[in-house]
Amino acid sequence: MKITKIANRQLLFILFMMRTTVTIAFLPVLTSADAAQDAWVAALFTFLGSAVIVILVAALGAKYPKQTIVEYSTALVSTWPGKVVSAVVLWALFTIAATDVRIYGEVLVTGFLVQTPLAVIIGGMVFVAAVAAWQGIEVIARVADTLFPLFVLMLVLSLGMVVPLVEIRNLQPVMARGLLPVVRGSITPTAIAAQMLVLTMLIPAVTEPNRALATALWALAGSSLVLVVVAVVTVGILGPEQASRSVFPFYVLTRSIEVTEFVQRIEVLPMFAWGFGLFIGIATLIYSLAYGLAQVLGLADYRPLVFPLAALQTTFSVQAYKDVFELLRFFKPRVVGPYILAWFILSLFPLWAAHFIRTVWGSRRQGGSDGQGRVWGQILAVFSFASYRPLCDYQHRLLGSA
Amino acid sequence: MGLWQQLFGKRKARGPKILSLADDLVISEREQKLNTKLSANLTANLNTIVDLFGNSADFTIRHFKAGPDQLPGAVVVLEGLVREDSIKDIQRVVLVDSLKLDLKAAKPKAFYQLIKDRLLPNYDLKELDTFDRLCENLSSGHKLLLFDGVDKALDCGVEGYKSRAIEEPSAETVIRGPREGFVESIRTNTSLIRRRIKTPNLWIESFSLGNLTRTEVNMAYIKGLVSDQLVAEVRSRLERIDIDSVLESGYVEEFIEDDPFTIFPQLARTERPDKVAAGLLEGKVAIFTDGTPFVLITPINLWELLQAPDDYYERASIAAFIRNLRIFAYWVSILLPGSYVAVVNFHHELLPSELALRIAATREGVPFPVVAEVLIMELTFEMLREAGIRLPQAIGSAISIVGALILGEAAIRAGLASPAVIIIVAITAIASFTVPAFDLGISGRLLLFLFIMLGATIGLLGIQLGLLMLLIHLCSLRSFGTPYFVPIGPMVVKDWRDVFIRIWWWGMLKRPHLVGTRDLDRESPGQMPRPESQDEGDDHEDN
Numbered sequence: 001m002k003i004t005k006i007a008n009r010q011l012l013f014i015l016f017m018m019r020t021t022v023t024i025a026f027l028p029v030l031t032s033a034d035a036a037q038d039a040w041v042a043a044l045f046t047f048l049g050s051a052v053i054v055i056l057v058a059a060l061g062a063k064y065p066k067q068t069i070v071e072y073s074t075a076l077v078s079t080w081p082g083k084v085v086s087a088v089v090l091w092a093l094f095t096i097a098a099t100d101v102r103i104y105g106e107v108l109v110t111g112f113l114v115q116t117p118l119a120v121i122i123g124g125m126v127f128v129a130a131v132a133a134w135q136g137i138e139v140i141a142r143v144a145d146t147l148f149p150l151f152v153l154m155l156v157l158s159l160g161m162v163v164p165l166v167e168i169r170n171l172q173p174v175m176a177r178g179l180l181p182v183v184r185g186s187i188t189p190t191a192i193a194a195q196m197l198v199l200t201m202l203i204p205a206v207t208e209p210n211r212a213l214a215t216a217l218w219a220l221a222g223s224s225l226v227l228v229v230v231a232v233v234t235v236g237i238l239g240p241e242q243a244s245r246s247v248f249p250f251y252v253l254t255r256s257i258e259v260t261e262f263v264q265r266i267e268v269l270p271m272f273a274w275g276f277g278l279f280i281g282i283a284t285l286i287y288s289l290a291y292g293l294a295q296v297l298g299l300a301d302y303r304p305l306v307f308p309l310a311a312l313q314t315t316f317s318v319q320a321y322k323d324v325f326e327l328l329r330f331f332k333p334r335v336v337g338p339y340i341l342a343w344f345i346l347s348l349f350p351l352w353a354a355h356f357i358r359t360v361w362g363s364r365r366q367g368g369s370d371g372q373g374r375v376w377g378q379i380l381a382v383f384s385f386a387s388y389r390p391l392c393d394y395q396h397r398l399l400g401s402a
Numbered sequence: 403m404g405l406w407q408q409l410f411g412k413r414k415a416r417g418p419k420i421l422s423l424a425d426d427l428v429i430s431e432r433e434q435k436l437n438t439k440l441s442a443n444l445t446a447n448l449n450t451i452v453d454l455f456g457n458s459a460d461f462t463i464r465h466f467k468a469g470p471d472q473l474p475g476a477v478v479v480l481e482g483l484v485r486e487d488s489i490k491d492i493q494r495v496v497l498v499d500s501l502k503l504d505l506k507a508a509k510p511k512a513f514y515q516l517i518k519d520r521l522l523p524n525y526d527l528k529e530l531d532t533f534d535r536l537c538e539n540l541s542s543g544h545k546l547l548l549f550d551g552v553d554k555a556l557d558c559g560v561e562g563y564k565s566r567a568i569e570e571p572s573a574e575t576v577i578r579g580p581r582e583g584f585v586e587s588i589r590t591n592t593s594l595i596r597r598r599i600k601t602p603n604l605w606i607e608s609f610s611l612g613n614l615t616r617t618e619v620n621m622a623y624i625k626g627l628v629s630d631q632l633v634a635e636v637r638s639r640l641e642r643i644d645i646d647s648v649l650e651s652g653y654v655e656e657f658i659e660d661d662p663f664t665i666f667p668q669l670a671r672t673e674r675p676d677k678v679a680a681g682l683l684e685g686k687v688a689i690f691t692d693g694t695p696f697v698l699i700t701p702i703n704l705w706e707l708l709q710a711p712d713d714y715y716e717r718a719s720i721a722a723f724i725r726n727l728r729i730f731a732y733w734v735s736i737l738l739p740g741s742y743v744a745v746v747n748f749h750h751e752l753l754p755s756e757l758a759l760r761i762a763a764t765r766e767g768v769p770f771p772v773v774a775e776v777l778i779m780e781l782t783f784e785m786l787r788e789a790g791i792r793l794p795q796a797i798g799s800a801i802s803i804v805g806a807l808i809l810g811e812a813a814i815r816a817g818l819a820s821p822a823v824i825i826i827v828a829i830t831a832i833a834s835f836t837v838p839a840f841d842l843g844i845s846g847r848l849l850l851f852l853f854i855m856l857g858a859t860i861g862l863l864g865i866q867l868g869l870l871m872l873l874i875h876l877c878s879l880r881s882f883g884t885p886y887f888v889p890i891g892p893m894v895v896k897d898w899r900d901v902f903i904r905i906w907w908w909g910m911l912k913r914p915h916l917v918g919t920r921d922l923d924r925e926s927p928g929q930m931p932r933p934e935s936q937d938e939g940d941d942h943e944d945n
Contacts, residue, residue, distance in 0.1 A: 112749060275863070
């Protein structure tokens with residue numbers, strides 16, 4: 001496949017926008033449900049948890065700077081287990097993209113386009129993202145370059161207008177119920193950092209792959225900062241009760257403010273910012289998905305896969321969740337936590353294990369070490385795969401009880 | 403089956419058009435004649451030329467006998483293409499001056515050589531020996547001397563056809579800046595550039611395009627500033643062109659652009675020499691076409707099309723303001739009517755309540771939905787604009803009266819359109835006229851209709867999706883290898899000094915980063931004017 005390159009700066013913009021969109025949309029309610037007035041502390045914990053995920057994903061990728069996960073998983077755990085690992089990653093990308101766009105669709109249907117069918121909104125967004133994905137990661141990166149200043153400007157404007165309304169009383173008392181609820185509140189946003197799995201496909205496209213980890217961490221730091229501010233603002237204005245009860249608190253918040261007679265209803269600003277960010281996210285996800293799938297299937301070009309995948313994406317996004325409440329149930333820490341953990345158990349853990357064994361074997365005896373390392377890798381992979389079923393059962397039990 | 407064949411079957415390919423045997427012969431005979439060399443026989447040569455030009459009305463032969471030996475010769479010329487005085491001058495030289503030469507029974511060849519070397523020093527002389535070169539040069543206004551017994555023709559470049567005088571370009575007017583514009587003659591045009599850039603590094607390559615028109619096309623660049631890759635690319639694209647005629651630079655443009663299906667111009671065209679010179683100095687390539695005052699500049703980006711020459715001559719702060727105003731206006735001209743339709747159709751709650759009521763009140767009694775209203779008014783305006791261009795200037799004012807009075811006033815009076823829509827259409831029109839490049843302005847006006855439809859179907863979401871599609875398209879475009887949306891996407895922050903602002907000339911240290919890659923430095927840094935000595939003087943006076 002033709003290799004196209006993007007700058008690390010562009011990767012930073014892509015990751016930042018991708019993560020921040022979910023943040024401003026949805027996360028306050030998830031964190032504040034458990035953490036209440038300490039949502040902002042949960043946001044800080046989220047940064048730590050997500051950093052672990054990013055390191056898991058990016059550090060391994062940086063060790064194979066010219067390969068995507070499809071290629072280096074084959075090298076590490078041999079062909080078929082490697083393909084299964086890649087399939088898990090691809091499934092993760094698929095699910096994340098579908099869920100992201102569904103959240104966006106739900107907000108638009110509730111707030112702006114009440115009579116428009118969900119499929120139209122989701123389909124439109126996915127189609128435009130697919131066009132970008134078809135053009136390639138270079139074009140997505142350039143659009144990200146263009147949109148990033150606008151995105152930041154809109155965020156700063158909409159947040160800046162509401163900051164004066166924050167009541168510190170709503171944020172007190174700090175950490176009154178101990179650490180546990182705060183940690184529980186940070187599980188979901190951490191799990192959503194599984195978005196960073198796109199790095200498994202994007203690292204070979206970056207001009208400086210060895211700095212990709214740093215880039216991803218900076219993006220994460222930036223979006224975490226936004227998350228903290230949003231958490232403070234939402235809880236500080238709406239109060240912990242209402243913040244956890246309303247479905248899209250940030251939207252509710254911006255809707256309610258009136259700066260002057262003329263400047264009111266500025267919810268358009270975050271909505272446009274969200275649309276831009278979501279577009280970058282979905283386009284990157286679809287691109288990575290199609291690119292990875294093409295590599296798994298051994299195709300010469302990923303492009304023929306883009307639009308079929310986009311169609312599947314739309315269908316899945318509409319069908320996967322019955323309504324917004326099921327979506328919210330999916331994001332309960334008890335459900336989403338183990339589910340996304342399963343992705344990592346099935347994909348990155350065996351690879352890391354194989355990588356370690358390989359380096360250890362490689363340092364002990366030189367030459368001919370590959371075969372044995374690979375065997376161990378396979379055993380570990382099978383072991384990890386075996387844990388899939390119990391995990392599923394666990395997850396179903398949780399879903400039933402939720 | 404028969405019907406099926408007739409309905410959907412491919413038509414039988416007709417053979418090549420059958421020419422009569424005689425036609426065939428004539429064509430091959432002509433080609434043969436064009437490829438033959440001149441003979442030593444004057445009458446035979448002249449007969450061939452007369453045959454080739456088919457006794458055209460402007461085709462003239464003047465016979466003479468030159469020298470002490472009365473050597474028969476002839477002057478062949480296409481009238482109207484040569485300088486009038488030159489005909490007489492050459493005849494005087496050949497007929498009178500040749501008598502002064504001490505030629506005692508010289509052979510025709512020696513006589514010819516003498517005339518060529520000693521008598522015609524004022525002229526750009528070439529020797530021709532084939533009929534196709536001869537005909538081509540004749541058509542471009544050269545004058546040919548033929549002598550009996552010599553198998554060569556002497557070509558004197560004395561082209562002097564009538565050309566328009568250099569005037570101020572009417573399509574690109576400036577408040578401050580040179581008032582010269584290009585004309586239809588390519589040599590005048592290149593001379594206008596030479597006069598501005600006196601370095602010998604300004605190189606001009608010549609191409610002859612069009613099998614029938616043989617139009618001269620020149621590619622100019624500054625050697626050492628321009629990237630060799632770019633020059634090679636432009637050259638190869640120009641050489642690839644195979645067409646019968648090139649009447650305007652638009653022909654060339656469509657053959658060499660990167661993406662033929664986009665509505666965005668990928669080459670800038672201009673009538674202003676200062677603009678071309680500025681482009682060359684940034685490391686770009688200019689393409690001149692004979693017969694048109696429009697010169698192409700490449701590679702360009704979208705933001706450069708939104709810049710006017712004034713920006714660089716006017717005070718920097720004023721230029722920055724006007725430039726941003728223009729960028730803003732361009733996006734307004736694309737997005738405003740669509741957004742209006744979207745907001746009024748889907749999101750009235752976004753408007754402050756008084757404004758919403760006001761708009762609702764003005765729409766009272768208008769029989770169309772908002773989309774139809776906006777579309778009709780926009781279309782009407784487009785027609786007005788086009789009519790205004792095509793009409794002679796004397797009647798042009800009539801159009802504005804019709805537009806302003808009948809459309810504006812009467813439509814509102816009759817309740818066919820609401821004043822709000824008229825205002826929207828007017829703002830859009832004004833905004834689109836601020837775009838200095840006509841072709842870019844029109845692209846905006848085309849997109850406007852797309853955005854109206856999007857806004858009418860899915861509201862602001864449609865506007866956003868359309869905007870994203872537009873961005874994807876712009877970011878995927880390239881103009882001769884450089885990204886079209888640079889320096890915004892990809893982001894080249896250092897070049898922003900010449901996009902959203904225009905930095906002072908003493909601060910314009912670098913050439914654009916993706917174009918002028920060969921030699922980025924424009925000037926030495928630290929030239930900000932600091933009149934220190936004056937300050938000291940003031941201090942002394944104060945003390």
